[in-house]
Structure formats: C-alpha cells, structure tokens
Amino acid sequence: MSLINLAVLISGSGTNLQAIIDAVETGKIPSAKVAIVISNRAGAYGLERAKKHGINNVVLDKNNITGLLETLKNHEVDGIVLAGYLSILPPEVVKEYKNKIINIHPSLLPKYGGKGFYGIKVHEAVLAAGEKESGATAHFVDNGIDTGTMILQKKVKVLKSDTAESLQKKVLKVEHIVLVEAINKIFYK
C-alpha cells in the first residue's frame, strides 16, 4: 500500500496535529505521512510541533488560494485535515479535494456549530444551554461552516461542576481520538 500523504491545516496550538503525528509515528494511522503542515498564522505553536518532528511546514495567508493549491499539489497530498484551522477553505480547494477533507469540531454537530462557534465559545454555549452531554465531531468539509456530512462523533458527559475550560479539556481529549479514527475510516477505504 503506498503512503497516504496528509496535509494538516492549523491556526493554533496544534494538539490535534500532535495526535495525528503520534498516530502516524506509532502506526495507529498506518502507511501515512504528514507531508505538509500549513498554518494561516505565523505564531501557531503547531508549527513548532511540525519542526520538532522534521515535518515540512509553511505559513500561508488564508486568501492565498494559488499558494495553497500549489503547496498541496507539490506535496502530492491525498487528504486534507483541518485541525484547529480557523478559516474557511476557498471553494476551489473544496472542489479539488472533494470528499477528501476532514474537519474536527468540539461539539455534537449539528448543535453548536457554524459561524461564531469555535474554541471556548462552543463550550460556553453548551453550558449556558444546560446540556447534559457534549463531544467531538469529525465531518467532511463542504463550502459551509461545520455543515459537511458527519463521519464520526464521540460523546462526553457534562457535569454540573464543569466550567467552559474543564469541558474544553475533556472534549479536546476526545477530539484527538475521533480525528485519528476518522482519518483511518476515510482515507483507507
């Protein structure tokens, strides 16, 4: 089986990226390579994670569509993973990589998804609504925001004692599991 070349797009700390790197290195994601890490923010700590693992990495402005398409092509990317990427992918990229782009979202979509629902805001909304459960969702990326077909979801209990921060921590752990499982489910079928 030839190696699956993955592109991972980030904007921040990159803990989801780290989960993918670890899974590739331990074989939990078999026969794959993180061919390129792309960040729209120069200061994203995820870039340091890539450098530590000798993984190609580049900063590209979110409006640099040509640069993004060229980078993906030059690295012969088979699949794209949005791992904390806080920007909307250009439709040209969504079209070019139709059904090969996965996003991870920190809620049980379709609830608490879409415009304005990202990072701690998601968990604040879940608590404000008095939800008894939350979780993480991996889904295909289409031209909407968190609207693509669902791939996988895992739940966590919301406790009365939870704060937005404690819920975020709980959900983040589950995101890492969901993302690795979704990659195996989609890119190896």
Ligand code: GRF
């Ligand atoms: C996480 O909450 C994730 O759900 C969202 O971006 C946040 C940062 O993730 N997609 P990471 O630590 O940068 O992977």
